[in-house]
Amino acid sequence: MYHYDEYDKQLVQQRADQFRDQVKRRLSGELPEEEFLPLRLRNGLYKQRYAYMLRVAIPYGLLASKQVRMLAHIAREYDKGFAHFTTRQNIQYNWPELEAVPDILDKLASVEMHAIQTSGNCIRNTTTDHLAGVAKDELEDPRPYCEIIRQWSTLHPEFDWLPRKFKIAVSSASDDRAAVHFHDIGLRLVKNAQGETGFQVLVGGGLGRTPVIGKEIKPFLEKRHLLSYLEAVLRIYNLQGRRDNAYKARIKILVNALGAEEFARLVEAEWQLIKDNGLELYEENIERVKAFFAAPAYDTLDDGDSLLNEKLSDNPLFATWYKHNTADHKQPGYRAAYISLKAPTSPAGDATDTQMDAIADLADRYSFGEVQSTHNQNLVLKDVKQAELYELWQALNTLKLATPNIGTLTDMIVCPGGTYCDLANAASIDVGQQINDKFDELDYIYDLGEVSIKISGCMNACGHHHIADIGILGVEKSGKEWYQITLGGSPGLDAAIGKRLGPSVEKARVADVIADIINNYVEQRAGDESFAEVYKRIGIDSFKERVYATH
Amino acid sequence: MQLIKDQQIINNEWQHGDEIGEIPAGKVTVSVVHWQAERDKLIARGNIGLRLAATDSLEDIKNDLGHFEIIAIDFEKFNDGRGFSLARLLRERYGYEGEIRAIGTFIRDQLYYMQRCGFNAFELAEGKDLQQALKAFTAFSVISQPDVHQKTAPAGPWR
Numbered sequence: 001m002y003h004y005d006e007y008d009k010q011l012v013q014q015r016a017d018q019f020r021d022q023v024k025r026r027l028s029g030e031l032p033e034e035e036f037l038p039l040r041l042r043n044g045l046y047k048q049r050y051a052y053m054l055r056v057a058i059p060y061g062l063l064a065s066k067q068v069r070m071l072a073h074i075a076r077e078y079d080k081g082f083a084h085f086t087t088r089q090n091i092q093y094n095w096p097e098l099e100a101v102p103d104i105l106d107k108l109a110s111v112e113m114h115a116i117q118t119s120g121n122c123i124r125n126t127t128t129d130h131l132a133g134v135a136k137d138e139l140e141d142p143r144p145y146c147e148i149i150r151q152w153s154t155l156h157p158e159f160d161w162l163p164r165k166f167k168i169a170v171s172s173a174s175d176d177r178a179a180v181h182f183h184d185i186g187l188r189l190v191k192n193a194q195g196e197t198g199f200q201v202l203v204g205g206g207l208g209r210t211p212v213i214g215k216e217i218k219p220f221l222e223k224r225h226l227l228s229y230l231e232a233v234l235r236i237y238n239l240q241g242r243r244d245n246a247y248k249a250r251i252k253i254l255v256n257a258l259g260a261e262e263f264a265r266l267v268e269a270e271w272q273l274i275k276d277n278g279l280e281l282y283e284e285n286i287e288r289v290k291a292f293f294a295a296p297a298y299d300t301l302d303d304g305d306s307l308l309n310e311k312l313s314d315n316p317l318f319a320t321w322y323k324h325n326t327a328d329h330k331q332p333g334y335r336a337a338y339i340s341l342k343a344p345t346s347p348a349g350d351a352t353d354t355q356m357d358a359i360a361d362l363a364d365r366y367s368f369g370e371v372q373s374t375h376n377q378n379l380v381l382k383d384v385k386q387a388e389l390y391e392l393w394q395a396l397n398t399l400k401l402a403t404p405n406i407g408t409l410t411d412m413i414v415c416p417g418g419t420y421c422d423l424a425n426a427a428s429i430d431v432g433q434q435i436n437d438k439f440d441e442l443d444y445i446y447d448l449g450e451v452s453i454k455i456s457g458c459m460n461a462c463g464h465h466h467i468a469d470i471g472i473l474g475v476e477k478s479g480k481e482w483y484q485i486t487l488g489g490s491p492g493l494d495a496a497i498g499k500r501l502g503p504s505v506e507k508a509r510v511a512d513v514i515a516d517i518i519n520n521y522v523e524q525r526a527g528d529e530s531f532a533e534v535y536k537r538i539g540i541d542s543f544k545e546r547v548y549a550t551h
Numbered sequence: 552m553q554l555i556k557d558q559q560i561i562n563n564e565w566q567h568g569d570e571i572g573e574i575p576a577g578k579v580t581v582s583v584v585h586w587q588a589e590r591d592k593l594i595a596r597g598n599i600g601l602r603l604a605a606t607d608s609l610e611d612i613k614n615d616l617g618h619f620e621i622i623a624i625d626f627e628k629f630n631d632g633r634g635f636s637l638a639r640l641l642r643e644r645y646g647y648e649g650e651i652r653a654i655g656t657f658i659r660d661q662l663y664y665m666q667r668c669g670f671n672a673f674e675l676a677e678g679k680d681l682q683q684a685l686k687a688f689t690a691f692s693v694i695s696q697p698d699v700h701q702k703t704a705p706a707g708p709w710r
């Protein structure tokens with residue numbers, strides 16, 4: 001993985017020092033809250049319902065074991081012994097004291113981490129495929145480009161005060177696991193007719209209160225021009241994006257207002273003027289960053305390890321975990337192993353300090369010391385020998401990190417919701433719990449196959465409810481929590497925004513309604529049709545009738 | 552009133568705020584609308600600077616830049632980043648070499664970014680400690696993307 005050089009170290013430490021001074025000025029009253037607010041946001045510090053919340057950046061979700069240990073230490077010393085992994089592959093702490101945040105940032109800097117630009121109207125953490133580097137279906141490892149974008153976007157002098165936040169995702173696989181159609185800029189590594197690899201550029205995707213599928217504005221961008229092209233997009237957005245209404249300020253609104261073609265034309269014209277001005281990425285620049293992501297020292301092995309096969313046939317519980325929580329690997333003899341942060345009894349994405357310490361040890365023992373976070377709020381050990389999967393599973397089991405539910409109905413994305421968040425209209429975690437209680441039969445869940453449930457506590461859609469098979473959105477009606485259900489969303493290359501099922505339902509009934517929807521699917525499916533396939537075939541009406549007729 | 556220019560504290564010689572037809576004596580910045588309405592008269596008067604709002608288009612005045620000793624970019628709100636792009640374009644695209652001054656509402660913590668975009672003068676709000684504000688310029692000693700001063704950034708992927 002990438003390691004800081006002297007430049008990175010200085011920059012991150014100086015940023016921490018700068019924030020220490022800003023906090024001091026705030027506490028002395030010299031800096032009014034109004035001016036402190038955007039400064040703290042740019043250092044990941046929000047004010048939540050009860051306390052501050054600190055969001056720490058995990059660039060493209062990649063962590064070294066020593067960083068995981070530091071995250072555990074921070075959870076223990078400065079929080080209540082746990083932290084929450086987010087849909088931007090970041091991690092957040094719910095209870096830090098303002099006075100302690102400079103110390104936390106110093107500690108993060110000591111392990112090459114920071115909270116820079118994890119919030120505020122600036123360029124946020126670049127995300128990617130959580131199987132990047134090991135996925136069988138990828139064209140090229142996207143992480144070097146994410147790192148290049150991280151460096152370019154860090155303290156960018158021109159783009160720190162955008163109309164609104166700005167999110168970039170990079171994906172390289174034939175199966176899009178980074179939701180590139182739902183980012184302000186989505187980049188896909190693709191091959192052109194000449195066989196060269198470059199980027200397809202999508203803009204103006206996003207969720208929030210106006211969900212929009214990103215539109216292609218450049219089918220093929222040479223790697224050399226990646227940064228100048230991004231700079232052109234950002235400049236057009238910075239100058240022309242709306243600033244009169246925060247809800248209409250994202251780039252998607254500008255792209256829709258101008259039309260993708262006109263937006264593309266403006267970007268192209270701007271880009272032509274700056275593409276040879278010093279931001280070019282030459283082969284050697286790319287190679288230098290790529291070297292950090294070179295494959296680890298794999299043993300030469302074959303697939304179908306005999307010890308693995310023996311354990312798989314002896315131990316059905318292990319076999320179940322293997323089936324659901326491990327993924328194919330491009331290196332023979334290895335698999336990627338998911339660490340499920342979706343145990344039925346704890347909030348999605350949460351990990352305790354003890355769990356994080358243990359995960360760091362397991363990463364050192366089994367996966368070259370690296371841990372990957374996913375946008376679905378799980379973790380992955382990417383490089384596990386097939387022969388060691390059984391041992392790993394046993395260890396994860398003891399830690400309650402082996403719930404065999406990846407990709408199933410209980411692998412839900414759940415935002416912090418009203419339990420923590422000041423913006424929320426309704427609780428999310430409670431509803432997740434309700435669904436977990438209702439669907440507690442693993443065999444039944446396996447029978448349902450892949451079905452995604454995503455829960456947001458408000459219109460801001462942090463829980464990605466628009467792009468779930470079943471989306472749940474918390475709304476407030478006369479002081480009570482109600483939930484709107486959407487069906488048929490998809491984050492992948494078949495990008496789709498979920499459709500509203502009908503009137504919102506009261507909190508106590510959410511799990512029952514989900515059960516109605518699921519039952520309807522089970523009755524309607526032919527053979528091994530997935531939920532998404534059935535929905536596409538029969539449409540929303542049959543689900544609507546089922547839900548609203550029975551209640 | 553004092554301001555920061557080229558990282559020094561100096562006395563301000565310029566006034567802003569004008570109505571068409573009524574210009575105070577001395578060095579004055581005028582709006583784009585004013586400039587376009589009374590261009591010849593203002594050229595004859597001399598001592599004229601231009602004052603840009605975030606919404607102004609540089610294309611409209613690009614051929615007149617040689618007439619202005621200073622261009623003031625007016626920040627209506629400190630979180631409006633358009634002025635950052637305007638300054639950068641003035642320097643990099645339109646070759647403007649005179650003073651670019653930030654006026655209006657902005658905060659000392661932005662100065663570092665502003666100077667990288669080409670601002671070299673800063674009229675901070677009345678009552679702000681300019682000596683303290685000078686510290687903003689030395690907050691960072693490394694950059695990770697090119698700017699108007701440094702075309703090949705040492706700390707970037709292209710290093």
